[in-house]
Amino acid sequence: DAGVIQSPRHEVTEMGQEVTLRCKPISGHDYLFWYRQTMMRGLELLIYFNNNVPIDDSGMPEDRFSAKMPNASFSNLKIQPSEPRDSAVYFCASSKSTGLAFSDEQFFGPGTRLTVL
Amino acid sequence: AQSVTQPDIHITVSEGASLELRCNYSYGATPYLFWYVQSPGQGLQLLLKYFSGDTLVQGIKGFEAEFKRSQSSFNLRKPSVHWSDAAEYFCAVGEISGTYKYIFGTGTRLKVLA
Numbered sequence: 032d033a034g035v036i037q038s039p040r041h042e043v044t045e046m047g048q049e050v051t052l053r054c055k056p057i058s059g060h061d062y063l064f065w066y067r068q069t070m071m072r073g074l075e076l077l078i079y080f081n082n083n084v085p086i087d088d089s090g091m092p093e094d095r096f097s098a099k100m101p102n103a104s105f106s107n108l109k110i111q112p113s114e115p116r117d118s119a120v121y122f123c124a125s126s127k128s129t130g131l132a133f134s135d136e137q138f139f140g141p142g143t144r145l146t147v148l
Numbered sequence: 149a150q151s152v153t154q155p156d157i158h159i160t161v162s163e164g165a166s167l168e169l170r171c172n173y174s175y176g177a178t179p180y181l182f183w184y185v186q187s188p189g190q191g192l193q194l195l196l197k198y199f200s201g202d203t204l205v206q207g208i209k210g211f212e213a214e215f216k217r218s219q220s221s222f223n224l225r226k227p228s229v230h231w232s233d234a235a236e237y238f239c240a241v242g243e244i245s246g247t248y249k250y251i252f253g254t255g256t257r258l259k260v261l262a
Contacts, residue, residue, distance in 0.1 A: 035191070073253065073254035075252075079249065122192070137250070138191075139184075141191050142191055
């Protein structure tokens with residue numbers, strides 16, 4: 032299995048531009064998570080999906096952030112408009128539920144390093 | 149709300165020396181606890197997890213961790229560190245409050261001296 036795939040690996044954009052980050056979870060996994068990692072705040076959960084449905088988006092910082100999962104093999108995270116404080120590494124992770132909370136391991140992608148100038 | 153504290157931001161050890169990374173959590177019930185490792189430029193990988201039972205859990209790459217309820221700790225240990233262990237280590241607690249999610253600590257960056 033190729034693991035969780037994220038694209039692009041690096042993104043540099045200017046303030047005010049729209050940014051789209053993409054994630055392909057591991058086939059057969061029914062949970063998908065988006066995290067943001069910064070030096071100041073560490074690793075934060077932004078949103079997660081179960082069977083393509085958003086379950087908890089309480090970590091999404093502002094209305095400028097949105098995430099969708101149109102099907103089981105793809106999710107995207109959009110920032111519009113982007114701001115310099117959005118600069119961070121964004122991780123996607125997926126897991127396959129076993130029916131027991133937290134018994135399923137999250138598999139992380141390599142991340143997208145976003146720089147907003 | 150649940151929280152995880154990793155008091156050491158950076159740790160440096162010599163290759164072959166023992167290692168202990170500290171993790172303290174705040175949780176009302178029996179916690180679900182995890183250790184993840186992040187190698188440079190990579191995503192996080194699960195090292196080990198604790199849900200219940202034996203308080204000493206074994207993980208991959210020769211790591212182990214001990215759950216101590218009285219100290220609210222879940223410290224990660226390795227008896228002999230290898231240069232390839234240089235990475236960032238994250239402790240996490242699983243939170244169940246309507247939904248389920250992970251709360252990560254801020255991480256400890258390990259440097260290994262040859």
